[in-house]
Every structure is written in structure tokens, then in C-alpha cells.
Amino acid sequence: MTFVGNINxxxxxxxxxxxxxRARFVRFVPLEWSPNGKIGMxxxxxxxxYRSDIADFDGRSSLLYRFNQKTMSTLKDVISLKFKSMxxxxxxxxxxxxxxxxxxxxxxxxRLALYLNxxxxxxxxxxxxxxxxxxxxxxxxHWHSVLLERVGKQANFTVDMNTQHFQIKSETDxxxxxxxxxxxxxxxxxxxxxFLKKNFHGCIENLYYNGVNIIDLAKRRKHQSTxxxxxxxxxxxxxxxxxxxxxxxxxxLDNDATSLPPDTSWLxxxxxxxxxxxxRCLPNYCEHGGHCAQTWSTFYCxxxxxxxxxxTCHDSIYEQSCEVYRHRGNPAGFFYVDSDGSGxxxxxxxYCNVTG
Numbered sequence: 210m211t212f213v214g215n216i217n218x219x220x221x222x223x224x225x226x227x228x229x230x231r232a233r234f235v236r237f238v239p240l241e242w243s244p245n246g247k248i249g250m251x252x253x254x255x256x257x258x259y260r261s262d263i264a265d266f267d268g269r270s271s272l273l274y275r276f277n278q279k280t281m282s283t284l285k286d287v288i289s290l291k292f293k294s295m296x297x298x299x300x301x302x303x304x305x306x307x308x309x310x311x312x313x314x315x316x317x318x319x320r321l322a323l324y325l326n327x328x329x330x331x332x333x334x335x336x337x338x339x340x341x342x343x344x345x346x347x348x349x350x351h352w353h354s355v356l357l358e359r360v361g362k363q364a365n366f367t368v369d370m371n372t373q374h375f376q377i378k379s380e381t382d383x384x385x386x387x388x389x390x391x392x393x394x395x396x397x398x399x400x401x402x403x404f405l406k407k408n409f410h411g412c413i414e415n416l417y418y419n420g421v422n423i424i425d426l427a428k429r430r431k432h433q434s435t436x437x438x439x440x441x442x443x444x445x446x447x448x449x450x451x452x453x454x455x456x457x458x459x460x461x462l463d464n465d466a467t468s469l470p471p472d473t474s475w476l477x478x479x480x481x482x483x484x485x486x487x488x489r490c491l492p493n494y495c496e497h498g499g500h501c502a503q504t505w506s507t508f509y510c511x512x513x514x515x516x517x518x519x520x521t522c523h524d525s526i527y528e529q530s531c532e533v534y535r536h537r538g539n540p541a542g543f544f545y546v547d548s549d550g551s552g553x554x555x556x557x558x559x560y561c562n563v564t565g
Contacts, residue, residue: 211240212224214243214250215243216243216245217243217245229257229259231259231352233550235254237250237252260415261414261415262414262415262416262422262424262425262428263412263413263414263424264392264393264412264413264414264416264424264427265411265412265492266393266394266408266409266410266411266412266413267410268295268296268299268407268408268409268410269408270393270394270408271391271392271393271394271395271396271408272391272392272393272423272424272427273389273390273391273392273396274389274390274391274392274418274421274423274426275388275389276386276388276389278388279387279388280306280385280386280387280388281385281386281387281388282383282384282385282386283383283384283386283419284360284361284382284383284384285359285360285361285419286312286357286358286359286384286418286419287356287357287358287359287417287418287419287420288302288314288355288356288357288417288418288419289354289355289356289357289415289416289417290354290355290413290414290415290416290417291352291353291354291355291413291414291415292352292353292355292409292411292412292413292414293350293351293352293353293411293412293414294316294347294348294350294409294410294411295348295350295410295411296316296348296410296411297316297317297318297319297347297348298315298316298317298318298407299315299316299393299394299407299408299409299410299411300313300314300315300316300391300393300394300395300406300407300408300409301314301315301316301321301355301392301393301409301413302314302390302391302392302393303315303390303391303394303395304386304387304389304390304391305386305387306384306385306386306387307387308385309326309328310326310327310328310384310385310386311324311325311326311386312324312325312326312384312386313325313395314355314357315339315406316347316348316409317342319344319345319346319347319348319349320342320343320344320345320347321342321343321344321347321355321368322339322341322342323339323340323341323342323343323357323366324337324339324340325340325359325364325377325384326340326377326379327362327377327379327381327382327383327384328378328379328380328381340364340375340377341366341373341375343366343367343368343371343373344368344369344371347368350411352414353368353369354367354368354369354370355367355368359377359384361382362376362377362378362379362382363376363377364376364377390418392409392413392416392423393408393409393413394406394408394409438462438463438465447462447463448461448462448463448464449461449462450462489501489503489507489508490502490503490508494508494510494521495510495511495512495521495522496510496517496521496522496523496551497512497515497516497517497522497523497551498514498515498522499511499512499514499515499517499521499522500514510522516545516547516555516556517551523551524550524551525547525550525551525556527544527545527546527547527556528544528546528547529546529547529548529549529550530546530548531544531546531559531561531562531563534561534563535561535563539561539563540563541560541561541562541563542560542561543558543559543560543561544558544559544560544561545557545558545559546558546559546561
């Protein structure tokens with residue numbers, strides 16, 4: 210981005226960015242100086258508070274958002290999110306109605322394909338062409354922003370500030386969706402843990418559907434809990450079995466079964482067939498190969514076998530350039546330089562000529 214500065218020593222020029230930005234470093238490169246003044250530059254950068262709600266998808270799970278009524282009919286939709294993908298294919302969100310209306314956003318070979326149908330045709334999703342495709346190399350493990358705005362048949366689809374306007378071919382203006390939207394995959398209703406297409410593997414941040422913060426809603430949901438058994442600290446082995454089907458859970462402890470009340474809430478998570486109890490190292494928050502260990506109340510990272518330090522092995526123990534070593538008074542010689550700090554690049558041994 211190019212900004213125009215002032216033309217004298219006293220005036221102040223303000224520039225307000227249209228979109229928020231997140232960065233570790235900000236570099237200003239002067240392009241030209243005022244011909245009537247002396248060379249000089251002063252820049253002040255003001256930030257603002259940033260809220261981040263992130264959900265992690267392992268490629269085998271999805272997040273369901275259920276409406277309060279059986280069918281949701283909308284004339285206007287606004288869906289926004291940021292995502293970082295580990296693979297080139299996967300469904301980010303999907304919704305459909307029993308009359309054939311559907312909306313699907315899917316990564317296909319690193320590009321985003323949007324399927325949007327309002328005419329009620331029950332054509333299979335795999336046999337129709339997308340309404341529009343945007344982006345490329347979106348599986349680069351970097352954050353990308355998505356915004357979908359629809360009013361009737363008119364729609365704007367934006368990926369990383371590149372916007373495409375298109376008109377939906379339909380006789381109606383309403384999108385009719387049956388009772389739920391799924392994010393991260395398309396689960397088969399009658400087969401929990403089974404999905405119609407490849408699931409999304411990566412992270413989704415600040416997911417909003419028509420003003421509803423989906424991830425925050427999932428975090429704030431009051432989960433149902435129960436206590437079962439007694440004297441389980443007797444030093445003996447005990448068996449636990451959990452059988453979950455749709456909205457009923459059966460817990461069996463030492464061959465004594467109990468059925469929990471049906472879960473009638475409208476937000477559910479399908480998490481596949483693997484469950485972990487009390488594991489504070491899953492997911493592993495230790496970076497750069499740090500070893501995670503845990504106690505009853507917390508976890509800690511052992512960074513001794515890495516080139517990083519800090520609570521989560523985030524901070525590099527090496528400097529980022531030869532210039533830093535020079536300012537520290539080191540003589541010329543071989544040094545390890547970590548050019549991107551805590552980024553993915555490994556430290557390199559380089560020769561620093563710091564005598565000049």
C-alpha cells in the first residue's frame with residue numbers, strides 16, 4: 210500500500226485502513242521526499258482490540274449449528290470467516306433443504322468453490338458445477354479471509370479482498386435450509402462419524418453466520434455432565450464404555466449401565482470415533498518439536514531438544530540477523546541466525562562479517 214505524507218513540518222496526515230491487519234512486523238519504505246523540505250520521516254501506528262475465536266478441525270469432525278425451527282428461509286445471508294488449511298480439498302460449510310436448496314463452500318485443489326442453489330432442484334452436489342470459484346494455492350497454511358453476501362439472487366463472494374459478483378439462476382429469492390448448517394464437513398444423518406465428502410483439515414477463525422458467532426456459541430454452550438460410580442480410587446482396574454447414538458448416550462461403568470437424558474440442544478459436535486480423557490497435551494501446544502508433559506492441573510513443555518525457549522517453545526534462542534550480533538559486540542565468525550524468529554524456518558549457521 211502507498212500512502213501520501215505531508216508537505217511541511219507541521220501538518221498531520223491520517224490514513225485509516227479499510228480492513229484490519231495482523232502482522233508481526235511493519236516496514237515503511239519511503240518512495241520520495243518533499244522537494245521543498247529536508248529529509249525526515251515520523252510515523253505513528255495505532256492498533257485496535259482484536260477478538261479471535263478459533264476452531265480446529267482434524268479432517269474427521271464437523272461443527273453443527275441447528276436453528277430453533279425446522280426450516281430456515283432467508284432472503285439475505287452474510288457469512289464470514291478466516292481459515293488456514295492443511296490440505297487442498299475439504300468442505301468448509303454446507304446447508305441444504307428437503308426441496309433441494311443448498312449452499313456449500315468447498316476447497317477444491319487449493320481453490321474455493323461456492324455452490325448456491327435456490328430453485329429447489331434435487332440434483333446431486335457432485336454432479337453440478339459451482340456457482341463461482343475464487344482464489345488459488347489456498348492450502349498454503351496461511352490465513353485467508355472469506356466473505357459471502359447474498360440479497361435475493363444477487364451475491365458477492367470475496368476471498369482475500371478479491372470480490373466476484375454473480376447472479377443466481379433461480380425463480381425465487383429465498384434460500385430454504387432444513388434445521389442445521391454444518392461446518393468442516395457434511396455428516397450423514399443416519400450414520401454418525403460418516404461424511405459425504407472430504408472434510409476440512411485446518412483451523413477456522415471468527416466464523417459468523419448472519420451475525421451469529423458460531424465458534425463462540427459452541428464454547429459458551431453449557432455441556433451436560435453426570436457422576437457415576439463410587440470408591441473408584443481403590444487401586445483396582447475399572448472398565449468404562451460410552452455408546453453415543455444421535456441424541457442419547459449410554460455410559461457403562463463396571464458392567465453397570467445408565468442412560469443419560471437426551472441432548473435436545475441445537476448445537477452438536479461430531480468428533481469421530483476417538484475420544485481422549487484428561488489429556489492436556491492433546492492438542493499439543495508445544496511448538497517446534499517440544500515435548501509436552503502434564504500434571505493433574507496443567508501441562509508444561511520441555512524445550513531442551515529444540516532451538517527455542519519459553520512456555521511453549523515459541524521464542525528462538527538465536528538472533529534474527531548478523532546486525533544484532535554486531536550490536537552486541539561480537540567479533541566476525543560463524544553464528545546461528547533464525548531469520549523468521551518463531552516461524553517455520555529452521556535456524557541456519559552463517560558467517561557474519563561484523564568488523565566493518
